[in-house]
Amino acid sequence: MGxxxxxxxxxxxxxxxxxxxxxxxxxxxxxxxxxxxxxxxGANLVALHEAAYEEIRTKTGLxxxxxxxxLRDHSRRRTDETVSDIPxxxxxxxxxxxxxxSIATVAGRIVVPYAVSGYRSGWSDFxxxxxxxxxxxxxxxxxxxxxxxxxxxxxxxNEGILVRLGRVIAGVVNNAVDAAESSNPTAVAQQAxxxxxxxxxxxxxxxxxxxxxxxxxxxxxxxxxxxxKDLDEKIKVGLENGxxxxxRAATGLQIDLEAQREALSKAILENAAEIxxxxxxxxxxxxxxxxxxxxxxxxxxxERAVPTSAATPSQRxxxxxxxxxxxxxxxxxxxxxxxxxxxxxxxxxRMQRDNAIEARLRAFREGQR
Numbered sequence: 390m391g392x393x394x395x396x397x398x399x400x401x402x403x404x405x406x407x408x409x410x411x412x413x414x415x416x417x418x419x420x421x422x423x424x425x426x427x428x429x430x431g432a433n434l435v436a437l438h439e440a441a442y443e444e445i446r447t448k449t450g451l452x453x454x455x456x457x458x459x460l461r462d463h464s465r466r467r468t469d470e471t472v473s474d475i476p477x478x479x480x481x482x483x484x485x486x487x488x489x490x491s492i493a494t495v496a497g498r499i500v501v502p503y504a505v506s507g508y509r510s511g512w513s514d515f516x517x518x519x520x521x522x523x524x525x526x527x528x529x530x531x532x533x534x535x536x537x538x539x540x541x542x543x544x545x546x547n548e549g550i551l552v553r554l555g556r557v558i559a560g561v562v563n564n565a566v567d568a569a570e571s572s573n574p575t576a577v578a579q580q581a582x583x584x585x586x587x588x589x590x591x592x593x594x595x596x597x598x599x600x601x602x603x604x605x606x607x608x609x610x611x612x613x614x615x616x617x618k619d620l621d622e623k624i625k626v627g628l629e630n631g632x633x634x635x636x637r638a639a640t641g642l643q644i645d646l647e648a649q650r651e652a653l654s655k656a657i658l659e660n661a662a663e664i665x666x667x668x669x670x671x672x673x674x675x676x677x678x679x680x681x682x683x684x685x686x687x688x689x690x691x692e693r694a695v696p697t698s699a700a701t702p703s704q705r706x707x708x709x710x711x712x713x714x715x716x717x718x719x720x721x722x723x724x725x726x727x728x729x730x731x732x733x734x735x736x737x738x739r740m741q742r743d744n745a746i747e748a749r750l751r752a753f754r755e756g757q758r
Contacts, residue, residue, distance in 0.1 A: 399506040400490060400529040408499050409527070415494040416522055418449040420472045422456060425449075426463040434460055435648040442655065450495045453659055454480045458516060465515075473523070476516030482529065490529065492520065503529070589671075596667035603660045606653060613650045617643055672741070 404412070422445045429441040437460050445456045458476040466472070481493045491500045512532030519530045620643040627636030 395510070395512065396533050397509050397512045398531055398533055399508075400484075400503040400531065401506045402490070402527045402529065403502045403504060404527060405501075408501050411494045411496045411499055412492070412520070412522075412527055414496060415451070415455075415520075416472070416475065418451050418495045419455070419459065419475050421449045422451060422459045423463060423466070423472050426459065427468060434464075435652050437463075438655070439648065439651050452481065452493045452495070454478060455493065461515060473521065475520040476514070477518040477520055477529070477531075479517060482518055482520075482531075492529075592667065592670045596664065596671060599660060599663040599667050603657070603664060606657045606660055610650065610653050610657065613646055613653065617646050617650065620646070 402408075402412075425441055425445055425448065426437070429437060429444075438457070441460070442456060445451060445459065446453065449456070451459070455475065455477075458478065458481075462476050477492075482490060484490050485500060489500050489502050491498055506528065514532065517532055521528050521530055620639050624636045624639045624643070627633070627639060
């Protein structure tokens with residue numbers, strides 16, 4: 390935590406049966422993580438991370454941040470203590486508004502309503518919040534600076550982008566065409582265009598941030614590799630010249646650097662997973678855009694083929710939406726599809742889709758689905 394928290398607030402969660410079950414499963418997984426750490430030896434957090442992190446992730450399914458917090462949380466608990474709370478940070482929970490909070494679980498993120506139970510002064514926990522299980526009640530105790538100011542998630546995650554993309558797709562299918570019956574269909578189309586543009590921009594930004602972080606991690610890893618290799622030569626020189634004291638000190642430093650390098654390797658792997666998720670998000674956006682273009686082309690063909698008097702209400706709506714999108718293109722000068730390299734990008738998209746189809750068919754033939 391970068392800022393010292395001065396007070397705490399208690400949020401009592403109001404859970405349906407499904408959400409309660411997901412949180413209970415998360416507590417069970419967290420207890421398994423504590424059991425793994427009970428039988429793991431490590432001189433410090435870096436060594437403990439190296440020895441137990443992958444086993445915790447594999448055997449419990451905990452989110453990566455929760456597994457990382459578990460390493461530090463374990464050091465403050467007694468061996469025989471019953472685990473009834475889980476540390477959280479801003480990546481694991483976020484207050485979404487005055488009455489709902491999102492929480493990461495082993496089965497995915499959930500959004501649940503809450504009621505504020507009260508405030509108290511002081512917050513000494515290393516974590517930003519605790520998910521506390523107390524009989525039939527589950528609550529979040531969170532540190533705050535002063536008063537109560539809900540914190541929203543600072544950056545748009547891939548999950549958030551995909552959810553928004555899903556809403557836009559649903560809106561195009563179910564709502565946008567109906568809304569075109571209104572007196573101002575151009576405004577409806579403009580809003581849809583702006584929303585899709587914002588989603589695409591946020592997805593590109595998320596990918597850019599992940600790629601930049603990857604470059605920094607790899608650069609630091611290269612520096613550590615060079616320092617470790619340099620110490621090899623220094624240790625040899627020290628021993629050859631009878632300066633075992635210097636060689637011993639250099640060896641200790643080398644061991645510390647190697648531990649840092651191992652932790653950095655794990656961070657690089659996690660970053661690669663983030664980049665892969667961001668690329669998947671961009672492919673989803675491209676797919677949705679292609680589907681929307683197909684719908685527009687179908688609507689334009691229907692407009693040319695069906696006389697106005699014989700058109701159904703749905704066809705009239707399709708024509709109006711197509712006209713509105715065309716008006717946006719004429720007024721703004723922004724084409725519905727990019728002009729530079731559009732054919733090449735579409736061809737690659739088709740090839741990618743064909744490959745996915747073939748892979749899916751092979752899975753069916755081999756009984757894997």
